[in-house]
Amino acid sequence: MPDPSVWSCPAPLRDGPVVVLGHGGGGALSAELVSEVFAPAYGNEILSGLGDSAILPLGGTRLAFSTDAYVVRPLFFPGGCIGDLAVNGTVNDLAMSGARAAFLSCAFILEEGTELAVVERVARAMGSAAAAAGVVVATGDTKVVDAGHGDGIYVTTSGVGLVPEGVDIRPQRARPGDVVVVSGPVGLHGVAVLSVREGLEFGVEIASDTAPLGGLVAAMLGVTRDLHVLRDPTRGGVAASLNEIAAASGTGVVLTEEAVPVPEPVANACGFLGLDPLYVANEGRLIAFVPREHADAVLAAMRAHPQGAGAAVIGECVAEHPGMVVARTRLGGTRVVDLPVGEQLPRIC
Amino acid sequence: MPDPSVWSCPAPLRDGPVVVLGHGGGGALSAELVSEVFAPAYGNEILSGLGDSAILPLGGTRLAFSTDAYVVRPLFFPGGCIGDLAVNGTVNDLAMSGARAAFLSCAFILEEGTELAVVERVARAMGSAAAAAGVVVATGDTKVVDAGHGDGIYVTTSGVGLVPEGVDIRPQRARPGDVVVVSGPVGLHGVAVLSVREGLEFGVEIASDTAPLGGLVAAMLGVTRDLHVLRDPTRGGVAASLNEIAAASGTGVVLTEEAVPVPEPVANACGFLGLDPLYVANEGRLIAFVPREHADAVLAAMRAHPQGAGAAVIGECVAEHPGMVVARTRLGGTRVVDLPVGEQLPRIC
Numbered sequence: 166m167p168d169p170s171v172w173s174c175p176a177p178l179r180d181g182p183v184v185v186l187g188h189g190g191g192g193a194l195s196a197e198l199v200s201e202v203f204a205p206a207y208g209n210e211i212l213s214g215l216g217d218s219a220i221l222p223l224g225g226t227r228l229a230f231s232t233d234a235y236v237v238r239p240l241f242f243p244g245g246c247i248g249d250l251a252v253n254g255t256v257n258d259l260a261m262s263g264a265r266a267a268f269l270s271c272a273f274i275l276e277e278g279t280e281l282a283v284v285e286r287v288a289r290a291m292g293s294a295a296a297a298a299g300v301v302v303a304t305g306d307t308k309v310v311d312a313g314h315g316d317g318i319y320v321t322t323s324g325v326g327l328v329p330e331g332v333d334i335r336p337q338r339a340r341p342g343d344v345v346v347v348s349g350p351v352g353l354h355g356v357a358v359l360s361v362r363e364g365l366e367f368g369v370e371i372a373s374d375t376a377p378l379g380g381l382v383a384a385m386l387g388v389t390r391d392l393h394v395l396r397d398p399t400r401g402g403v404a405a406s407l408n409e410i411a412a413a414s415g416t417g418v419v420l421t422e423e424a425v426p427v428p429e430p431v432a433n434a435c436g437f438l439g440l441d442p443l444y445v446a447n448e449g450r451l452i453a454f455v456p457r458e459h460a461d462a463v464l465a466a467m468r469a470h471p472q473g474a475g476a477a478v479i480g481e482c483v484a485e486h487p488g489m490v491v492a493r494t495r496l497g498g499t500r501v502v503d504l505p506v507g508e509q510l511p512r513i514c
Numbered sequence: 515m516p517d518p519s520v521w522s523c524p525a526p527l528r529d530g531p532v533v534v535l536g537h538g539g540g541g542a543l544s545a546e547l548v549s550e551v552f553a554p555a556y557g558n559e560i561l562s563g564l565g566d567s568a569i570l571p572l573g574g575t576r577l578a579f580s581t582d583a584y585v586v587r588p589l590f591f592p593g594g595c596i597g598d599l600a601v602n603g604t605v606n607d608l609a610m611s612g613a614r615a616a617f618l619s620c621a622f623i624l625e626e627g628t629e630l631a632v633v634e635r636v637a638r639a640m641g642s643a644a645a646a647a648g649v650v651v652a653t654g655d656t657k658v659v660d661a662g663h664g665d666g667i668y669v670t671t672s673g674v675g676l677v678p679e680g681v682d683i684r685p686q687r688a689r690p691g692d693v694v695v696v697s698g699p700v701g702l703h704g705v706a707v708l709s710v711r712e713g714l715e716f717g718v719e720i721a722s723d724t725a726p727l728g729g730l731v732a733a734m735l736g737v738t739r740d741l742h743v744l745r746d747p748t749r750g751g752v753a754a755s756l757n758e759i760a761a762a763s764g765t766g767v768v769l770t771e772e773a774v775p776v777p778e779p780v781a782n783a784c785g786f787l788g789l790d791p792l793y794v795a796n797e798g799r800l801i802a803f804v805p806r807e808h809a810d811a812v813l814a815a816m817r818a819h820p821q822g823a824g825a826a827v828i829g830e831c832v833a834e835h836p837g838m839v840v841a842r843t844r845l846g847g848t849r850v851v852d853l854p855v856g857e858q859l860p861r862i863c
Contacts, residue, residue, distance in 0.1 A: 184628040189658030198656060202630065203620075206637035207644065207651040219653040221617050224676050226573035232619035232672055234657045268570050270581035271552075272670045274623070279533040281551065288555035295556065302556040304568040306670075307547060308583045309538030310861065314665050321621045321655075323581055323672035327573050512659065 187507020189236075191400025191446075194507050196409075217258035217397065220328055220335075229264035231255055232323040238512045240287065240317055242358045244372030247320055248290030250448060250514060253377050254399065255324040256298045260382040261395040261451065263334045264326035266300040271322050273307045276315035287318055298377035300324065331390045336413035338393040343482035344460035345418065346453045348381060348467055349374070349475035351403055352431035355445035358513045360434065367434045376449030381472040385453065388462045394454035397447070399514055401505050403479075404443040406452050407490045408504040417486040420502060423495045424479045443492075444505050446513050454482055536856020538585075540749025540795075543856050545758075566607035566746065569677055569684075578613035580604055581672040587861045589636065589667055591707045593721030596669055597639030599797060599863060602726050603748065604673040605647045609731040610744040610800065612683045613675035615649040620671050622656045625664035636667055647726035649673065680739045685762035687742040692831035693809035694767065695802045697730060697816055698723070698824035700752055701780035704794035707862045709783065716783045725798030730821040734802065737811045743803035746796070748863055750854050752828075753792040755801050756839045757853040766835040769851060772844045773828045792841075793854050795862045803831055 187194040218231035235251040256266040271291060275284060295302050353374040360371055378397065385392060394414075398406040403425065411418045420443075427435075427442045435442045449472065455463045460478070467473030490502040536543040567580035584600045594602075605615040620640060624633060644651050702723040709720055727746065734741060743763075747755040752774065760767045769792075776784075776791045784791045798821065804812045809827070816822030839851040 182630050184624045184626055184630060184633065184658055186626050186658050186660070188624065189656055195656060198633075199654075202634050203637050203654060203656075206634065206641040207620075208641050209650050209652075219617070219619075221652055221674075223577075223616055223674065224573065224575035226575065228572075228577075228617075228674065230617055230619060230653055230674060232621045232653055232670070233655045234621040234623050234670065236623060236657045236659050267572055268568070268577075268579055270568075270579060270672050271556075272581045272583040272672075274583050274585060274668055274670075275533045275537065277533055277535050281531050281533060284533065284547075285551050285555065288552050292555040292557050301558050303558075303570055304579055304581055305548075305552060306582045307538055307544060307552075308585045308861075308863075309533055309535050310585050310665065310668075311535070314663065316659065316663050319623055319659075319668070321581070321583065321623075321670035321672075323619050323621075323670075325570075325572065325577065325579060325674060512657075514657075 186511040190508025191405055192505035192507050217261040220262055227328040229259045229262045229326045229328050231258035232321060233258060234319065234321040235514055236319050236512055237358060237514050238316060239361055242361045242373055243370050244357055245375040246287055246290050247318060248287035249294035250375050251320045251322045252291050252294035252298060253375050253448060254514065255322040256300055256377045256379055257397045259324050259326045260379045261397055262328055263332035263382060263386060264328045265379050265383065266298060266324045266326045268301050268303040269295060269322050269324045271302055271305040271320060274315055274319040275307060275309045276317050277309055277312040279317045284318065298379055332386065334392050334395050336394050336410045339410050339414035339416050339454045339482050340393060341416055341482055341484040342457050343393055343454040344457055344478055345480040345482060346455055346464060347477055347479050348451045348473045350426040350428045351447050351450060352427055352435065352442040352445040354448040355510050355513050356431050356434045359510055367430050369430050371430050371434065374447055374449035376472055378451050378472055381467065381470045384466045384470045385463050388466045389459045391456055392453060393456065396452045398450060398452055399446050399448060400508055402444040402446055403452065404502050405505055411490050412488045415487045417483040418480060418490040419483050420480040420490060420492040422492045424477055426475055426477050440509050443502060444509050448514065535860045539857025540754055541854035541856050566610040569611055576677040578608045578611045578675045578677050580607035581670060582607065583668065583670040584863055585668050585861055586707060586863050587665060588710055591710045591722055592719050593706055594724040595636055595639050596667060597636035598643035599724050600669045600671045601640050601643035601647060602724050602797060603863065604671040605649055605726045605728055606746045608673050608675045609728045610746055611677055612681035612731060612735060613677045614728050614732065615647060615673045615675045617650050617652040618644060618671050618673045620651055620654040620669060623664055623668040624656060624658045625666050626658055626661040628666045633667065647728055681735065683741050683744050685743050685759045688759050688763035688765050688803045688831050689742060690765055690831050690833040691806050692742055692803040693806055693827055694829040694831060695804055695813060696826055696828050697800045697822045699775040699777045700796050700799060701776055701784065701791040701794040703797040704859050704862050705780050705783045708859055716779050718779050720779050720783065723796055723798035725821055727800050727821055730816065730819045733815045733819045734812050737815045738808040740805055741802060742805065745801045747799060747801055748795050748797060749857055751793040751795055752801065753851050754854055760839050761837045764836045766832040767829055767839040768832055769829040769839060769841040771841045773826055775824055775826050789858050792851060793858050797863065
């Protein structure tokens with residue numbers, strides 16, 4: 166363990182002055198890494214916008230720009246693989262600002278000795294996912310690291326798209342009165358990855374929900390351009406996303422616990438493993454904060470779309486307890502839903 | 515070794531059906547991976563454009579979009595570190611299409627146990643390099659992999675910028691009669707990294723040339739918008755870049771070997787190590803194919819810029835031996851300068 170006296174980063178949640186798995190978990194440790202290390206180093210305000218993608222003025226357009234690294238283990242899991250996950254993840258980050266992904270880049274870090282047939286299978290999955298999402302993989306790069314470093318394949322995708330006229334979707338726009346909607350059942354991706362990693366079986370196969378959400382968002386924008394917030398609850402799950410929105414907007418969120426659609430196999434697996442489904446990652450779901458007057462119509466449009474067939478109202482945005490997420494439990498009580506510190510399930514994306 | 519009978523990729527240069535270090539070297543193996551695996555998988559024509567960045571029609575603009583993964587070892591070397599290298603590399607890829615980098619994304623893959631002070635030092639180097647290049651780091655992501663995987667820090671940068679009106683710079687535009695110019699001495703980056711990795715000393719410290727080239731390109735475009743080709747000779751060095759341009763344009767290139775500026779310490783180190791400086795990576799140099807009528811003025815503008823002070827004419831583009839690069843040697847003979855198969859120096863960027 167390094168000497169704490171040489172420590173220079175003011176990171177209050179640290180165990181020690183080193184990177185821990187939780188720094189990649191999308192929770193409080195990740196947020197701290199951004200706020201204490203990266204944002205000061207890069208010296209700009211855009212990073213602190215906290216959206217899934219940055220909205221940038223460029224050539225008279227509003228460009229949405231996003232990047233994500235993927236280190237999921239194993240590379241292949243029920244419902245998908247690192248390739249389609251990497252395409253859908255970046256497509257979805259762009260969609261969460263209302264942008265339709267236009268072009269993707271794709272950078273591979275391959276481990277020496279990885280079978281080329283595996284690389285090809287992942288690349289083909291990326292191609293199929295890109296075609297399904299209507300996005301073009303336009304540029305890429307490949308580096309190779311020595312055997313024993315890396316894990317076969319890491320891939321980083323970045324994406325660009327245009328934000329439509331009149332659309333302004335970001336976490337800061339949540340308002341008391343907004344209806345909180347989720348587009349479908351939660352917890353599938355994290356449990357699917359964990360089940361193959363640990364060799365667990367839960368009676369029925371649980372498949373990842375990985376899917377592109379650009380079409381669903383377009384359908385929702387067809388009802389109203391005045392969607393306030395969209396967020397795909399990936400690392401840290403629904404709980405992390407709602408906490409980030411509450412913090413960014415200075416509003417409170419009340420979650421009706423029994424309204425959250427948790428498939429029975431996910432609930433069983435989470436019970437067995439001691440996980441809370443609210444904190445488990447999803448890769449094909451979104452949370453929307455919708456002005457109350459549009460909520461019914463938006464919900465109907467979502468349910469008419471294949472990616473939103475299981476859409477449900479799960480809560481509302483309130484003026485009370487600003488920055489805090491509170492769940493109404495099945496038993497009629499309430500509990501605070503915290504931002505997770507790290508990640509219950511490391512390396513699920 | 516996997517069974518060759520399960521092999522499905524038609525990669526004629528393979529040693530076996532697995533990834534080798536040369537697949538990340540920027541030479542023939544890299545090109546084969548793109549043409550045989552990635553391009554068919556992604557199913558589009560843009561990837562085959564072979565430029566350092568893709569030029570994409572978006573919202574009435576021409577967007578330049580590029581990505582690069584960085585896996586250099588060690589993380590810090592004379593003249594720079596993985597952080598400024600990653601910023602400059604992507605800034606330069608955009609500059610090679612004439613675009614000025616506007617925004618960057620930055621995705622880290624950190625190894626559990628890496629000192630946060632090291633992460634901070636790399637992030638600060640990125641911030642300084644971005645400020646120097648006039649580009650904004652607008653979005654990012656961080657993942658953490660288990661100790662023993664990864665190598666401390668891998669980083670992938672992507673960048674966007676606009677191609678100015680009237681500019682059309684790409685490898686296909688090389689024409690017989692073009693003058694081939696290099697912006698300064700070659701071989702510094704590769705030798706600098708190798709020297710610290712292997713603990714070698716060559717009498718004088720050799721520092722990487724890592725630098726942003728957007729300003730130099732803007733100065734060149736100030737002379738004429740009709741630059742034909744720009745290329746930064748990174749992996750595979752000057753030899754790989756000239757071969758790619760010759761192949762893409764169907765022209766021949768004649769290189770005057772003694773005109774290539776090779777600093778004496780680089781020449782000595784290469785002699786000692788059995789390397790050819792033409793194949794060693796540079797990270798702050800460009801090669802330009804300039805119409806003969808503009809060559810003197812472009813060369814003067816380059817020499818007036820800090821990044822082009824050592825600019826020199828190193829050859830010309832010819833109609834003979836299409837697709838081939840031929841060097842006139844110091845002894846008056848000629849030799850073919852081939853595309854390298856892999857990389858003499860793995861993991862230098």
